[in-house]
């Protein structure tokens with residue numbers, strides 16, 4: 001069944017009435033502050049205008065200023081009852097038969113803006129960003145490359161969702177250019193480390209969960225309640241400089257090989273919109289400890305794709321096709337694990353899944369795996385290609401396929417720029 | 424020479440006119456918002472009151488609302504010229520011969536509050552927290568324990584200041600109790616991991632730099648300008664659960680073994696106050712890469728001490744005496760390294776030094792080292808002690824010794840609380 005809106009929505013659009021992903025937009029008018037919106041077809045629906053018009057008339061939202069903020073943090077912190085109330089109000093207001101907005105020219109013009117006339121900003125202020133490592137295929141491939149096939153996956157990996165703290169300050173929204181990082185890299189044999197622009201710039205195909213209501217320091221979130229602490233998902237490209245990472249990461253983990261930039265999509269697709277696309281998560285063996293055991297262990301069937309556009313040679317190709325459902329550890333297990341020591345999460349925190357590689361050679365989520373650390377170059381118009389070059393644009397996309405419609409994330413893109421000399 | 428204030432300052436006080444450390448206090452009056460202050464003797468000097476009285480009359484501060492904020496972020500972001508202006512104004516206002524505050528009873532009562540009548544809060548909103556690993560003694564001891572004496576220090580360690588991203592949300596101010604974390608820990612042989620309250624709760628004696636003005640994404644800070652991006656230092660206890668950490672940290676570094684809590688002192692001592700106590704940093708061999716080479720490589724001579732107070736048996740002892748000057752990598756090298764890949768720092772970011780162990784057995788900065796991972800217990804009233812027990816209070820302190828005065832950090836303390844069952 002396809003829901004029908006008075007706003008025209010192409011069947012290929014990622015943003016039908018079934019989706020209603022949240023973002024923060026800035027209108028072309030300099031004086032207008034950034035404001036919350038949802039996407040519908042080729043339009044953004046300005047929730048601040050809707051709220052000012054008194055149309056959020058449910059008990060939780062009617063007196064709230066959550067849609068008059070410059071980020072979604074306040075709204076995501078309100079929890080599922082408020083999210084459900086908002087979704088039902090918005091779905092009704094935009095439906096084909098509902099005249100409130102449809103027949104009010106002033107309100108329509110104020111609230112529905114062409115997407116190509118607005119700028120999308122980071123949807124949330126991110127207090128802390130954590131990156132997990134939850135694809136078994138990715139963990140195994142990295143393990144084989146760096147430690148050989150016998151110890152490919154560390155013994156801890158099947159017992160807990162491995163993760164590290166990432167850098168929050170350098171998270172940027174889709175469309176932001178990224179300057180190639182400089183750094184030290186691994187010496188060969190006994191030589192001293194080299195220094196300069198990274199020679200192994202890579203992307204990582206990831207998604208990330210946006211935390212809704214947080215938890216108090218010292219009070220873990222039970223895995224069976226973890227879904228109520230997750231507002232939704234975004235696409236994420238965890239740019240990585242493999243040469244810098246390889247040299248620095250023992251023993252304290254990735255640092256400058258990652259912290260130069262991480263790109264997320266402007267749209268947060270809610271778990272409510274993703275509900276119809278849930279599927280069973282892979283069977284876990286060994287059985288996890290009780291604090292990680294879920295009655296229904298759910299993944300989502302989200303088709304993911306990475307394209308790259310290069311300038312020399314001019315070239316565009318699909319690098320990989322993967323799926324969110326390949327993750328071994330679920331996002332609810334990730335969240336429960338994150339808090340089991342008492343660590344407090346706050347609304348807007350970001351939990352990255354880790355690179356989402358699948359089992360097939362065409363479903364590997366980064367160039368490190370796709371080229372086997374540069375040993376098996378790809379071919380771009382006949383030229384060998386190992387890692388990203390200046391000018392390359394990496395575009396992630398992802399969607400769920402419904403019956404006659406798509407629930408999608410739009411794109412998450414970024415272009416690699418030449419390192420600029422310091423002086 | 425000792426500067427004299429009309430506020431009585433005991434020669435043993437950490438807070439004479441030479442110091443003037445910054446903090447955020449909350450008065451006993453519920454309605455008063457948190458406000459910036461400095462410490463002088465046993466008083467806090469309310470900078471919001473001083474500012475309202477029009478006494479910050481220098482060019483940079485006279486029209487600024489930086490002292491009417493609930494955190495110091497705005498002020499620290501203004502940079503050294505503003506810090507110098509504030510320091511000189513405050514030093515003058517509090518000096519023995521200056522009547523402005525001294526002889527104005529109303530202003531005096533409004534601006535000078537007994538320290539024991541106010542509550543000190545976190546002085547800054549911390550966007551990102553990074554923890555370095557800059558003591559060679561600590562790195563060597565950990566290396567010997569976990570990998571044996573032959574590969575004690577990794578080859579990368581002498582080439583770059585190793586660090587990892589820490590958790591910002593769980594940073595708390597001195598005096599906050601800390602609930603013992605639960606988690607998984609290392610299985611012995613082929614057994615499955617155990618789960619429960621950590622059996623190896625530890626402290627780490629650290630200090631941390633508070634970032635002043637930040638840098639733009641993609642624009643590294645030159646090491647020769649790094650000091651202008653550092654406002655000052657705090658004491659820091661990086662609580663650690665060694666059993667959780669040991670099981671989880673390969674390959675992505677420390678995560679839940681650290682993120683349950685980190686305590687900092689309420690007072691930030693400025694680099695300007697620490698200037699007279701600078702000393703040469705250790706000679707670095709091999710010579711670092713050019714981006715890490717400093718004309719004057721400076722440490723500070725800050726005496727550090729950790730005491731523990733236990734309840735069973737009732738006991739208090741000094742666990743360690745160390746010194747900030749033992750650090751191999753300087754805080755300016757840490758900051759330059761942190762940004763060399765283009766990573767952006769923001770005002771209020773925290774850069775921990777890593778555990779500050781010195782060369783002597785009495786100068787080790789954590790129980791892991793002091794008890795050699797539990798193998799050589801300490802003796803508390805005749806009872807063997809390996810790690811922290813419930814009810815233990817750990818108190819860090821540190822100061823610079825001037826001629827007839829001290830420039831100190833006060834204390835950074837926290838008490839370990841029993842894990843509470845979930846249901």
Ligand SMILES: [Ca+2]
Pocket residue numbers: 131204206238352354355
């Ligand atoms: Ca990643």
Ligand SMILES: [Ca+2]
Pocket residue numbers: 554627629661775777778
């Ligand atoms: Ca530490």
Ligand SMILES: [Mg+2]
Pocket residue numbers: 237238239240258259260261262263
């Ligand atoms: Mg990244």
Ligand SMILES: [Mg+2]
Pocket residue numbers: 660661662663681682683684685686
């Ligand atoms: Mg900690």
Ligand code: NI
Pocket residue numbers: 127128129165166167168550551552588589590591
């Ligand atoms: Ni962080």
